[in-house]
Amino acid sequence: xxxxxxxxxxxxxxxxxxxxxxxxxxxxxxxxxxxxxxxxxxxxxxxxxxxxxxxxxxxxxxxxxxxxxxxxxxxxxxxxxxxxxxxxxxxxxxxxxxxxxxxxxxxxxxxxxxxxxxxxxxxxxxxxxxxxxxxxxxxxxxxxxxxxxxxxxxxxxxxxxxxxxxxxxxxxxxxxxxxxxxxxxxxxxxxxxxxxxxxxxxxxxxxxxxxxxxxxxxxxxxxxxxxxxxxxxxxxxxxxxxxxxxxxxxx
Numbered sequence: 634x635x636x637x638x639x640x641x642x643x644x645x646x647x648x649x650x651x652x653x654x655x656x657x658x659x660x661x662x663x664x665x666x667x668x669x670x671x672x673x674x675x676x677x678x679x680x681x682x683x684x685x686x687x688x689x690x691x692x693x694x695x696x697x698x699x700x701x702x703x704x705x706x707x708x709x710x711x712x713x714x715x716x717x718x719x720x721x722x723x724x725x726x727x728x729x730x731x732x733x734x735x736x737x738x739x740x741x742x743x744x745x746x747x748x749x750x751x752x753x754x755x756x757x758x759x760x761x762x763x764x765x766x767x768x769x770x771x772x773x774x775x776x777x778x779x780x781x782x783x784x785x786x787x788x789x790x791x792x793x794x795x796x797x798x799x800x801x802x803x804x805x806x807x808x809x810x811x812x813x814x815x816x817x818x819x820x821x822x823x824x825x826x827x828x829x830x831x832x833x834x835x836x837x838x839x840x841x842x843x844x845x846x847x848x849x850x851x852x853x854x855x856x857x858x859x860x861x862x863x864x865x866x867x868x869x870x871x872x873x874x875x876x877x878x879x880x881x882x883x884x
Contacts, residue, residue, distance in 0.1 A: 651674070651675065651676055651677060651678055652676065652677045652678075652699040652700055652763060652764065652767055653678060653680045653696070653697075653698045653699045654671055654677055654678065654679045654680065654698055654699065654700055654701075654702060654763065655679070655680065655681045655682070655683065655689065655692055655693055655696060655698040655700075655701045655702065655723070656668055656671070656679055656681075656682050656683070656702045657682070657683040657684075657685070657686070657688070657689035657692075657701060657702065657703045657704060657707070657712070657715075658683075658684070658702075658704040658707070658728070659684050659685060659704065659706070659707040659708055660704075660845060661684075662845060663704070663751075663845075664682050664684070667679070667702065667728070668682060670756055670759070671759075671760070671763075674760070676760055676764070677760055677763060680696045680698055681693075681695070681696045681698065684707065685707040685708055685709040685710050685711075685715075686703075686707060686709065686710030686711055686712060686714055686715025686718075686719075687709055687710045687715070689701065689703065689715055689719060690710075690715055690718050690719060690722075693719055693722040693723055694722065697722065697723070698722075698723050699723060699724075699767050700723060700724050700725070700726060700746075700763050700766055700767050701719050701722075701723050701724070701725045701726070702726055702728040702763070703715065703716065703719065703725050703726070703727055703728065703729075703745075704727075704728065704729045705727060705729040705731040705736055705740070706729070706730075706731055706850070706851065708851070712727065712729070712740075713736065713739055713740060713743070716740060716743045716744065716745060717743055717744070720743070720744045720745075724746045724766050724767055724769075725744070725745050725746060725766075726745065726746055726747040726748070726749060726762065726763060726766045726772070727740045727745050727747065727748045727749065728749045728751070728759075729748075729749075729750065729751065730750065730751050730752075730835075730836055730839060730841070731750075732750045732776040732777050732779075732780050732835075733780060733832075734780040734783060737773075737777045737780050741771075741773075746765075746766035746767075746769070746771060746772070747762055747765065747766040747771055747772035747773060748772075748773045748774070748777040749762055749772070749773075749774045749777075750774045750775075750776035750777055751839055752838075752839035752840065753774040753775055753776050754774055824867050824868055824879075824880075825867055826864065826867060829850075829860065830860055830863060830864050830867075832850065833846055833850065833857065833860045833861065833864065834864055834876065834880050835880075836850075837861070837864075837873055837876060837877060837880075838876075838877045838880050838881060843857045843858060843861070864876060868880070
């Protein structure tokens with residue numbers, strides 16, 4: 634059909650509306666970094682910050698953000714505790730250094746729209762994940778996905794063991810494939826690191842300073858240094874870069 638001269642044709646395409654974000658993290662360095670990264674872009678801006686779950690809820694009530702970026706470990710009201718309350722006000726994306734399988738599973742079970750682990754995304758990937766969560770598309774970074782898969786495999790192995798057990802399960806030694814159900818567990822056991830030491834080594838590998846690690850783990854910097862000394866001794870390294878290379882299997 635011929636278009637009449639007065640027919641304006643299809644409306645022009647407008648860019649998507651800028652998303653208004655709330656950043657909740659107890660680490661002021663992380664908050665400042667995320668705010669600087671996401672504020673006054675064409676597609677996002679940060680309208681409020683919070684240092685714990687209670688502040689996040691109060692800020693969400695006041696500012697009504699489009700998406701909440703929520704840390705897991707915070708003093709007072711932590712992210713997991715605040716999550717159900719925040720979800721009544723806005724979609725929530727977990728943005729954290731914590732990638733323990735139990736934490737990831739609980740956050741997603743409670744309704745988090747995404748789970749991003751620091752160090753596993755670029756600025757553009759972060760913005761895309763925020764928009765995905767806002768539009769109802771789940772977004773999970775590889776570290777969180779690996780943690781869930783490892784736990785699922787471990788659960789499957791445990792279920793098989795229970796079916797095959799004959800008498801005294803406590804005296805039964807599972808095969809190595811079940812003891813090392815994930816790369817992380819295998820690496821940790823190879824270097825004889827405790828769970829806490831492995832967690833701190835992950836944070837070292839992500840580039841965090843001692844001060845940031847202390848804040849993330851709720852321990853003193855002196856305790857962090859003690860852990861790092863033990864980690865270096867077990868990995869037979871003297872620097873963070875050497876330890877990271879060994880931990881990631883590139884040394």
